[in-house]
Structures are given as structure tokens and as C-alpha cells.
Amino acid sequence: MPSDKSELAQRIALTRPDHTVRGFIFNSILILVSQRAGSEAVARLAELVKMKRPIDFFSYPAADFLQLLYAAVDVLEPYYDSVDDAFRACGAATVSGFFESHVGNTLAKLVGRGDPKRAFASTPTVYRTLVSYGSHDCEPMDGRRVKIVFRGDMQPMLFHEGSLRAALMAVGGGAQSAVEGTACALDHSEFLVRW
Structure with a gap:
């Protein structure tokens, strides 16, 4: 299909x-x-x-x-x-x-591996280097979870869900990691990231 x-x-x-x-x-x-x-x-x-x-x-x-x-x-x-x-x-x-890019490699060295909460705190900065639109915010939660909120971003929620899952694994999320996305509107998605 x-x-x-x-x-x-x-x-x-x-x-x-x-x-x-x-x-x-x-x-x-x-x-x-x-x-x-x-x-x-x-x-x-x-x-x-x-x-x-x-x-x-x-x-x-x-x-x-x-x-x-x-x-x-x-x-x-x-x-x-x-x-x-x-x-x-x-x-x-x-x-x-x-x-694999210079910016991404530098960021990985700065935030380190094994600390997803710290890495995802950089979400607004990372997205400002990648795209010129929307807001991409990280809201810390208790324990090993963060909420990521994208507004004004017209890319599909599933596309972002895949990128956030891969990012979580890249920063050391582990086998129990998960990203659950919710499409609130065409340009508004929210994600629960847990590890």
C-alpha cells in the first residue's frame, strides 16, 4: 500500500x-x-x-x-x-x-553515551541545527523517561518516532528502551521516551 x-x-x-x-x-x-x-x-x-x-x-x-x-x-x-x-x-x-556528521559526532562526545536524559536535553539545540522550523522540546520526567514535544514540524510522527528510537539506542538506551509517539495534529507530535 x-x-x-x-x-x-x-x-x-x-x-x-x-x-x-x-x-x-x-x-x-x-x-x-x-x-x-x-x-x-x-x-x-x-x-x-x-x-x-x-x-x-x-x-x-x-x-x-x-x-x-x-x-x-x-x-x-x-x-x-x-x-x-x-x-x-x-x-x-x-x-x-x-x-556520522561532524556536528553529530561532536555532540555525542559532549553529552557522552549512557546518559539518555542528558542527551535528550539537547533536543532543541540538535533540531535547530537540522531544520529551520518548529519547536522541538524535551520535558524531563521522573525516572528514566522524557517527553519530547514537536510543534510546527510537518514531518510525519512515524518518521520522528524512528529517529528518536535510533537516537535512544545511539546514546545507550538499552534493550528495554521504547519510544511511543502520538500524532496530535499534522504538525504536532508528542513522544514518550523511556529506557
Whole structure:
């Protein structure tokens, strides 16, 4: 079942010309497609969304990223159990791209591994380096939990759920870790992160 194109259109309608996404997030999706579906699939995607290979730390329109994301999910769906899992996989791919980048590598060294609460406290800073829109807040909770609230962010909740799960594992969340997302609106998602 392909991704919901009417939802894509609604999400694109939420974007403004000054809403941008860093190139390495685009490239992370393209790398995932290449790994799963091959280089011909990447070439078809690039042609479909009419884009050249982005430069990692340049900024590109969020609407273009949405088009790439939904097209990539359609290509990737046969390799996952569902469209939802393909969205999550795309989100997870962006985390590996982030931690391989200079900024992500530096941040990982600053916050260290093994302390997810401290790492997730950096959520607003991290997202300000990745995108030019929305608020991305971390609310500490008792014990080994935090609540992450995204407002004004038109990316799908499942995409963010995948990225937050991968980030949790990258900072040492462990086997009992979980991220539970709730879509409150097209541009408002909340996540309970526990480890």
C-alpha cells in the first residue's frame, strides 16, 4: 500500500519557503534506498523529485524533503513489514547520518553515551541545527523517561518516532528502551521516551 499522497499534500501546504532541512538528512534517505533497493532506485527517486544530490550542510526546502521522503517510503515498503515501518526506517537512517556528521559526532562526545536524559536535553539545540522550523522540546520526567514535544514540524510522527528510537539506542538506551509517539495534529507530535 503506497504512502498517503493526500496527507503529503497537506503536509507540503504547511511548509513555507523559509522552512529548510539540511542536505545530509536527504542523503541519509538516499543511502537507505541504495542499501535496500539499489542505485537504480536512487536514480529513479532523484528523477522523480527532480533533485541533484544535496550537499550535506547546505539547507534545502522542507517541501522537497517531504516529497523525497514519501517517494522513498513507497520504494522501501516492500523491504519492510508496512508503510509505517518504512517511515520509521527513514527516520532511523537520518540519525546514523547525523551521528556520522561532524556536528553529530561532536555532540555525542559532549553529552557522552549512557546518559539518555542528558542527551535528550539537547533536543532543541540538535533540531535547530537540522531544520529551520518548529519547536522541538524535551520535558524531563521522573525516572528514566522524557517527553519530547514537536510543534510546527510537518514531518510525519512515524518518521520522528524512528529517529528518536535510533537516537535512544545511539546514546545507550538499552534493550528495554521504547519510544511511543502520538500524532496530535499534522504538525504536532508528542513522544514518550523511556529506557
